[in-house]
Amino acid sequence: MAITHPSIKSTDGKHASVTTFPKDGPPPITVKNLTMAYGTFVLMKDINFTVNHGDIFIIMGGSGSGKSTLLRHMLGLIEPAKGEVWYGDFNFTKGEPEQREEMLRHFGVLYQGGALWSSMTLAENVGLPLGEFTDLSQGEIREVAALKLALVGLMGFEGYYPSQISGGMQKRAGLARAIALDPEILFFDEPSAGLDPISSRLLDDLILELRDNLGATVVVVTHELASIFAIGNNSVFLDAESKTMIAHGDPKDLLAHCTDHRVQTFLTRGGEDNKTEKSARQHG
Numbered sequence: 001m002a003i004t005h006p007s008i009k010s011t012d013g014k015h016a017s018v019t020t021f022p023k024d025g026p027p028p029i030t031v032k033n034l035t036m037a038y039g040t041f042v043l044m045k046d047i048n049f050t051v052n053h054g055d056i057f058i059i060m061g062g063s064g065s066g067k068s069t070l071l072r073h074m075l076g077l078i079e080p081a082k083g084e085v086w087y088g089d090f091n092f093t094k095g096e097p098e099q100r101e102e103m104l105r106h107f108g109v110l111y112q113g114g115a116l117w118s119s120m121t122l123a124e125n126v127g128l129p130l131g132e133f134t135d136l137s138q139g140e141i142r143e144v145a146a147l148k149l150a151l152v153g154l155m156g157f158e159g160y161y162p163s164q165i166s167g168g169m170q171k172r173a174g175l176a177r178a179i180a181l182d183p184e185i186l187f188f189d190e191p192s193a194g195l196d197p198i199s200s201r202l203l204d205d206l207i208l209e210l211r212d213n214l215g216a217t218v219v220v221v222t223h224e225l226a227s228i229f230a231i232g233n234n235s236v237f238l239d240a241e242s243k244t245m246i247a248h249g250d251p252k253d254l255l256a257h258c259t260d261h262r263v264q265t266f267l268t269r270g271g272e273d274n275k276t277e278k279s280a281r282q283h284g
């Protein structure tokens with residue numbers, strides 16, 4: 001049985017018009033000398049990286065290393081202790097509140113947990129940002145919401161409540177909501193957390209399709225190795241112990257060439273030695 005979903009197109013049925021981040025312009029995202037802290041507790045320092053047009057950029061690292069915190073910095077939910085986040089040639093960190101708001105309109109976000117409103121149908125959930133940020137009529141909002149749901153393989157589920165569908169479908173509905181406003185940059189925090197391998201794989205395919213068909217740039221927080229290698233073409237690796245990034249680049253290149261044992265251990269799920277040890281324990 002083939003599990004497929006329709007190709008993704010933007011609201012008007014054509015490819016999204018990308019104007020904020022032209023392909024021949026500066027990189028969509030640049031993080032410069034970022035220090036992240038909670039109060040006086042410095043979590044990470046000297047974070048520097050660039051996300052290029054069309055990248056699927058992975059923020060990876062162990063649990064608690066600061067991946068979600070980095071995402072929150074990039075979305076302006078936390079201010080840097082030091083350093084800056086740039087979108088194109090706009091200094092987001094130093095920007096005026098109205099300009100920052102305007103920039104955020106071009107983003108779609110699926111937060112960790114990705115909670116939908118349980119008292120609202122899927123169509124109402126997806127319609128929320130449309131009601132808030134566009135002048136579309138109720139009828140038009142219903143139409144666009146249905147289209148977005150169809151794009152993530154949820155045609156016919158408009159009237160369902162989140163509790164009536166599976167976890168994988170909830171994630172896809174969250175994705176439909178994230179793309180409601182035809183974003184140019186998509187941010188996902190642990191999108192496949194809690195999903196079975198098939199649903200997880202489907203979500204990866206969907207993320208790739210979104211990137212291709214919306215012409216979007218994608219930032220994904222994840223520690224799922226299968227996803228990292230399946231979709232990522234660029235990355236940053238956060239290391240909690242040294243409190244900074246210790247690798248940057250295509251995850252497949254890092255696996256092949258990075259000599260840092262911490263990065264290798266992570267990318268090989270504990271490494272070959274560990275595997276032998278585990279199996280010896282299981283059989284001994």
Ligand SMILES: Nc1ncnc2c1ncn2[C@@H]1O[C@H](COP(=O)(O)OP(=O)(O)O)[C@@H](O)[C@H]1O
Nearest residue numbers: 038043061062063064065066067068069070221
């Ligand atoms: N609001 C907060 N206040 C203080 N410390 C926090 C807060 N949120 C997260 N932390 C701490 O910051 C560290 C990184 O958290 P987080 O960014 O959620 O990690 P990850 O997403 O990589 O698992 C953890 O040690 C966590 O306890």
Ligand SMILES: [Mg+2]
Nearest residue numbers: 067068069112
């Ligand atoms: Mg997290």
